[in-house]
Amino acid sequence: MAAVSEELKQRVAEVLRQGRADWCYFARVVLGVSLDPEQEAILRSVQFNKMTSVASGTARGKDYIMAVAALCFLYNTPVFINGDLVENTKVALTAPTDRQIKNIMMPEISRLYRRMVANGFGFMAGRLSAYDIKTDHEEWFLTGFKADEHNHEAWSGFHAVHTFFGVTEASGIHENIYSAIEGNLQGDSRIVLVFNRNTNTGYAARSQKSARWAKFRLNSLNAPNVLQKQIVIPGQVDYGWVADKVETWCQRIDERDFNEGEGDFRWEGECFRPNDLFRIKVLALAPKETSDTLIPSQWVDLAMERWKQHRTEGFPISNVLRLGVDVAGMGRDSSCFCPRYGDYVGEMQMVHSAGKANHMEVAGMTVNRINQHNDLFSGKKAKAYIDTIGEGAGVYSRLVELGIPGVFSCKYSEAAEDSAGNALTDLTGQYTFANMRAYLAWAVRDWLDPSKKSKAMLPPDDGLKEELEGVKWKFQSNGRIIIEPKEDMKERLKRSPDKLDALANTFYPDAQEEVTQDLTGVFF
Structure with missing residues (x-):
């Protein structure tokens, strides 16, 4: 030089x-x-x-x-x-x-x-x-x-x-x-x-x-040339190109049909639904998920945005705690605690097991969570839901031994039926399920579905997002819905979907009636 x-x-x-x-x-x-x-x-x-x-x-x-x-x-x-x-x-x-x-x-x-x-x-x-x-x-x-x-x-x-x-x-x-x-x-x-x-x-x-x-x-809709309707940055996407693609690649829809979960957007005072070309080339979104994807990515994004908005503006949330607990096994790193208050999910807690069964520690933490909630909300008893196929059985047994009320055993392999033996269905009453695991996963889907007026609020968590978007499903020959084997998910994720399982546990069916009151400013 x-x-x-x-x-x-x-x-x-x-x-x-x-x-x-x-x-x-x-x-x-x-x-x-x-x-x-x-x-x-x-x-x-x-x-x-x-x-x-x-x-x-x-x-x-x-x-x-x-x-x-x-x-x-x-x-x-x-x-x-x-x-x-x-x-x-x-x-x-x-x-x-x-x-x-x-x-x-x-x-x-x-x-x-x-x-x-x-x-x-x-x-x-x-x-x-x-x-x-x-x-x-x-x-x-x-x-x-x-x-x-x-x-x-x-x-x-x-x-x-x-x-x-x-x-x-x-x-x-x-x-x-x-x-x-x-x-x-x-x-x-x-x-x-x-x-x-x-x-x-x-x-x-x-x-x-x-x-x-x-x-x-x-997103090309946010490009400077598009927002200002003039060339601010030569060579970048311009307003005229986007306007043409809105007309040719999108469908006008009524405001009443607007559904963010479908990628719908507003342009020049009107509502539009994009096709896959528009999603990819303009919105920088992936094409719509394949038909075997249980939970679309955008549904998760919307739930996480509502969570952020709740933290800044405040909304009424349920004062009934449903605590999902996924217990780590000998070969896994962490147990997961998922606190759900109606539509609001608090930040999940991961507890490292260091490769050892830590049943007593997890049981003690579950008891503390239950007691703290019950002390705060007299008469609104917390409930904990533990997957008892595998390591969770030891935690559940210890809680029963201690006489802790409100503890439920979730067996993913059991029949998807209520206590009277009737088949559990989705919100529409149309679908039945091969087992409890499939029912609980679909319950999470129904809860997140924008077309069902979802108010779900999920904490921003990339691990949880990846697990929710990674679930595949199909119909059995008898018409029941089944979720792909957990081992297949582990192979894709390179880990166990512990956060998804803990969240799904909170939808385990029981007769609990949730009561909502204004808890603006109270975060869990």
Whole structure:
């Protein structure tokens, strides 16, 4: 790199000092870009989070913000002492095809690179080529190349103190590639995915549900050009394009039929229901769940938004506690406590078992929860529901031994019948169930269903969300509904769906009558 004056060195040192602390500042001053609030939030996520997932509508700037993040990482993370590179940085950008790297990703990098040079920082920018930015240090570089599922060796050179993996069109990348990338996510590393949500399956789709990821959705309805009805950001999606897609890809509906659970939205004073093309390309939503998905993703999102609103505005909630308890086994990490007060679910508590049966501890915590509630609400006795197939049997037995009232044994394998032997049904009375597990899972579905005027409130919890959205169901030959085997869910989630099970336990049927009163400002 060319020699620079002492004054310029001091200026650069100050810029880098501020830039390392605030990548949005670096993007503004060095790269010369102006980011909208959503883009700034994504860049800050990449600065501080190891894994960031960005689902996007068409022409919403997803590759642009990826390029900004990649260059912020490239120039802000290496460490020098007396001119020697002591902490190296490597940035890898990949996509399903070479064309996407050469014609989409690298041109974004090139434009930012040229701005950086024009802003007076060319001395530190390195040398740009069609697929790379190289510096005077072999261990400090950016490179882009096509993802090849059969070539894991391509990723073997990306061990560094600071590593960045940017994946564009991420839903088109094979699972084997992600396995290779994750093998390099050590130390100070980042992985950023940007994609259109054109499928409900695969690594990228799971990233929008998993607690491991910071998640963002670039909805084209919120784009600056669309909101202001004029070109504010050249090249981004514009008002005219969105207006045309509203007319061609959406159905006008009556206000009375408006259902957020279907992805319905309001545009220019009218209500619309989108088809899957509009969901993917404009709203940055996944296509509607397949017919075997028990609980649509958007139903869960709505319940979590109501929970947040309750915390800020306050709503009446039930003062009757139904406590679902899922007990950890020897090979599992945690027991789960789920407190539900009518439509309101309090924050779930996970208790680590350290791989050992901790029945007495779980029993003691259950007793404390029951007693605390009963002391607070005289006459509104708490009830606890414990799955007694497996480890929960020991906890239930101990509570019975202690004479604790209001404790119920839930057996998922038992018949889905009431105490009189009548078949339990869904809210419509149309469906019956193969076993109690299927009934309880469907009861959660009915509770969350917006078409049934749901008021359900779930705490924001990525793990719970992933478990709720992962349940599959089908009809048996006798017409009864059955839920997929739990082992299949464990295989997909790579863990037991403990939070889902604890929530489902709270819907175990009994004769309890719930009473509602105003508890605004009281949180559990």
